[in-house]
Amino acid sequence: MTTGGTLLLAGGGHSHALLLKRWAMQPERRPPQSITLVNRCSTALYSGMVPGLIAGLYQRDELALDLRQLCDRAGVAFVEAEITGLNPEQNLLHLRDRPALHFNWLSLDVGAVSRPSAAGVPIKPLEASLSFLESEDPSDPNPLRVIGAGAAGLEVVLALRRRWPKRELKLQQRRGQLDLAVQRVLQKANIEVTDDDNHHNGPSLLCTGSQGPAWLATTGLPLAPDGRVRTDRHLRVEGHPCLFASGDCAVISASPRPASGVWAVRAGRPLAINLEAACKGQPLRPWHPQRKALQLIGSHEDAAWARWGGWRLGPSRLLWHLKQRIDRAFMNGFLQPAAMADSAPMACRGCAAKLPAQSLAASLERVGLGGQPEDAAHLAGQPGLLQSVDGFPALVSDPWLNGRLTALHACSDLWACGAPVSSAMATITLPMVSADEQQELLVQTLAGIRSVLDEQCAELIGGHTMESRSTSPLPASLGVQITLTVNGNSPQSPWLKTGLRPGDALLISRPLGTGVLFAGAMSGATKAADLDTALQTMACSQHTLLEQIEPIRGGIHACTDITGFGLLGHLGEMLQNSPGLTVELEGSAIPAYPGALELFERGISSTLAPSNRAAWRWLEGPVQLRDHESPALLELLVDPQTCGPLLLACTSKAATQLTRNGPWLQIGNTTAAHD
Known part of the structure; x- marks a missing residue:
């Protein structure tokens, strides 16, 4: 067995x-x-709650x-993507709309889905069924039917x-x-048993058992009749010594247990014990799960009531409090320790790693490159x-997402100059890791870059790769550094940063707060949902x-x-270069990503903010800030942005068209300064 390479947690x-x-x-x-974890969402719901x-x-x-x-704390890379297949012969995990990931070791914990x-x-996947319940009207006269009277069906119908x-x-x-006894509980709850x-005329929720995800059937792995992967007592997939499986997607052939949290x-x-041993070339330990589990x-x-095989106790208030205590203790165990949360802040990444404006300006001035820089420059001739x-x-x-x-x-x-991108060249610095891992990082990074250029019918025409001489971080994918030279053709005069006129409206294309x-x-202070929202917008x-603006290009100043x-x-x-102008910003109109202002109020900010x-x-x-002035808003005004918005100044007529037909929001206007 190999002890090197990459471990994927699917x-x-x-x-x-x-x-x-x-x-x-x-x-x-x-x-x-x-080590990399791949999951279709950035969060996983604890089934017990x-x-x-x-x-x-x-x-x-x-x-x-x-x-x-969790991945950040464990030194593990995180990839948010949907798994669509697995090729155990080529050691490839296939993902939707992006390149497959190569592995040397793989652990499957992909859950289960309801039987079709x-x-x-x-009821599974949970995200879809929870959205369905959110959309249901509690006053709907049509009854909702839960199909399946096992433990899951009972809990769901009583929760409903x-x-x-x-x-x-x-x-x-x-x-x-x-x-x-159970029928009496249901009768007391006014739930009809049939x-x-x-x-059935009304909506139904299916709780009749689960099976492994459909794509497992295409992998050639040994499967039980319900589509779950068969493993030995070491949780190793039968016949595949470098593959492991656990949770609802797997079953130990010698000790079959129902799919359950x-x-x-x-x-x-x-x-954990066996993955750690396998990756180090050490002997594995067999697991002998007990025959029954308390529910x-x-x-x-x-x-609540308790079940142990055929034995049952309750319903009882004491059992309900015990269940709540167990569930909350499980979740509290994942909270970041206070010592880690209160430690000195790490240097921010992305565009927050930019050199401060004052240092940059002073350096450029010393070598005769001062003046007013533009977002892009004309090539001579x-x-x-x-x-x-x-x-x-x-x-x-995630190297693919980072490339994108x-x-x-x-x-x-x-884009800020009004020019579509036609081509790009990339310089990519890779961390000091094995050649195989560097190759995988390069493949994923280039694919992420290409995903952006392909959308614009632009080409990646060349580049250069280097290996870093600094210590590789954990995970190593955080050691990838990308520099891109982008080229574009502007058939008309490009927009400049300068050129503001009295009476212009100031428009912004997306929120601030990254x-x-x-x-x-x-x-650990940012909510997962808030970071997901920001990343989803940033990746668009x-x-x-530019296509939307082109018909009114003359109105952009x-x-x-x-x-x-x-x-x-x-x-x-x-x-x-506009000494005679005043800008009035409407503080209440400046958009912020969810959670950003709350973090400012807690005293959190980027390391570039000072x-x-x-x-x-x-x-x-x-610049005059009208209404809604607050410490949090002041911090938002200087928060460094990665994949941030465009900010344009245009005529009031152009502003009316843009705010009506696109994502643009007006946040202020310009006026002539008074003597």
């Missing part, structure tokens, strides 16, 4: 979450390999495991009763499935050709805005993109 189930927690708390146990979420007892944040943060049926909405005290509910069982599986949690430690099932009231260069240290540990974000950020300089969100993420190309120096710093650059605060001097001169 799926963010409970076993893998506990694995990450172990390595975060005890980093000496972490295998020396490069899902009924409470359905009942309305918990908020989603209370049971969401932040996988991205035309009868209703499947708590969620909707008045709505008609039905539970469909197999004839004779439920004993009298064994009629004929057509209980077994997924219990598999966490033996999986605590909540009722529609503050009570070719007035229609524009060129710009940009780049930064890796912002995220860096390319979008670099292209923004040309700097503080990523700064907060390093200490703004090249389509100046434009720039907001990057490392923040809104106020770049607005100051626009004003440097130097950017020098731009506050503009508020004492030509």
Whole structure:
């Protein structure tokens, strides 16, 4: 067996979450390999609290495991992507809309899905069924039917009763499935029990059992009849010594257990021990799971009952409090220790790694390169050709996404000039890791860059690669640094930063706050949903805005993109050659990403923010901030942006058209300064 290479963790189930927690708390146990977790979402819901979420007892944040943060703490790269297949012969994990990932070791914890049926909405995947329940009207006269009277169906229908005290509910069982004691609980909750599986007029929720994801059937791996991967007692896939599997997607052939969060949690430690041993070439330990597990099932009231095989106790309020205590203790175990959260802030990445404006200006002045810089420059002798260069240290540990974000950020300089991108060249510095790992990082990075250029029908025409001479970070993908030279053709005169006129409207194309969100993420302060929202917007190309603007191009007087120096710093650059103008900013109109202002209020900011605060001097001169002035807003004005918005000045007529038909928001206007 090989002991080098890459370990892929496919799926963010409970076993893998506990694995990450172990390595975060005890980093000496972490295998020396490069490790990456792949999951379709940045969070995973703890199944034990899902009924409470359905009942309305918990908020989603209370049971969401932040996988991205866990990975950061454990020194593991995180890739948010949907898994579509696996080729065990070529050691490739296939992903939707991006290149496959190569591995030397693979651990599967991809969960399960409800067995297919035309009868209703499947309870798994949970994200889809929870969205379905959110869309349901509690006053709908049509009854909602839960199909399946096992433990899952019972918990769900009783949780729905708590969620909707008045709505008609039905539970469909197999004839004779439920004993009298359970039927009495359901009768007390005013839930009709039926064994009629004929057509049902109202909505249905399917809780009739689960199976492995459909794509597992195409892998050639040994599967049980329910589509789950067969493993030995070491949690190693039968016949595949470098593949492991646990949780709801797997079953130990010698000790079959039902798909359940209980077994997924219990598999966490033996999986960790065996993965650590396998990656170090050490003997594996067999796992002998107990035959039965205690199940605590909540009722529609503050009570629960316990099951141990055929034995049952309750419903009881004491059991309900015990269940809540166990569930909250499980989630609290994933909280970042206070010592880590309160430690000195790490240097920010992305465009927040930019040299401070004052140092940059002083350096350029000393070598005779001072003056008013533009976002892109004309190439000598070719007035229609524009060129710009940009780049930064890796912002995220996913090399494909990092390549995409860096390319979008670099292209923004040309978009700010009104020029579409035609080509680019890349300089990529890779960390000092094995040649195979460097190759994988380069493949993923280039594919991410290409994803941006392909959308614009632009070409990657060349580049250069280097190996860093600095110590490789953990994960190594954070050691990738990209610099892009982008070229574009401007058939008309490009927009400049300067050119503001009295009466211009100031428009912005997307929210602010990426700097503080990523700064907060390093200490665990940023909510996973807030970072997801920002990344989703950042990863969207703004090249389509040029098509929208083209018909009213003559109404655009100046434009720039907001990057490392923040809104106020770049607005100051626009004003440097306009001594007779005043800008009035509407504070309440300036958009912020969800969670950004809250982080500022908690005293969190990017490491570039202190130097950017020098731009506050503009508020004492030509920039007036009207209404809504607050410390948080002042910080937002100087927050460094990666893949930030475009900021343009245009006529009021152009502003009306842009704000009506696109993402643009007006945040202020210019006036002639009074003597």
